[in-house]
Amino acid sequence: MHRGEWLKNRIDALGYNVDSVADELQVVRTTVWRWLQKEEMPFTKMKMVADVLNIDLREDFPETSFLYKKTKQDYELLYLKEVKKNQELQEQLSDYKRSGSTGTESGQ
Numbered sequence: 001m002h003r004g005e006w007l008k009n010r011i012d013a014l015g016y017n018v019d020s021v022a023d024e025l026q027v028v029r030t031t032v033w034r035w036l037q038k039e040e041m042p043f044t045k046m047k048m049v050a051d052v053l054n055i056d057l058r059e060d061f062p063e064t065s066f067l068y069k070k071t072k073q074d075y076e077l078l079y080l081k082e083v084k085k086n087q088e089l090q091e092q093l094s095d096y097k098r099s100g101s102t103g104t105e106s107g108q
Contacts (some may be wrong), residue, residue: 002039006060014053024052034070043067 001009011021018036022029025048035045047067050057055089057064 003041003046003061004036004038007037007041009051010055014055016053021049021052024071025049025069 010038011018019029022032024104025032032049035041035049043061044067046057047064055074064098
């Protein structure tokens with residue numbers, strides 16, 4: 001089953017029809033039908049339809065994750081990486097200060 005067929009099945013299963021999806025997207029019905037006929041329907045167009053249907057494409061198409069905003073979990077992971085990097089820099093600074101205070105400074 002190609003992407004367009006998959007999406008058409010979701011439209012039907014959720015009780016929508018192509019006309020209502022087209023109205024919501026403010027495009028003509030034939031445009032949505034053309035999208036649904038494409039085996040390699042562009043992910044951006046799939047996301048537009050998925051938003052109307054209130055479905056998340058990432059479950060069945062993980063490669064669409066770039067189309068979604070970062071989640072709270074994404075930001076938490078970024079924060080933890082930053083904390084770890086900060087800890088590493090603090091340790092490097094501490095090591096540097098320790099090595100400098102033990103003494104091979106010239107001119108003293």
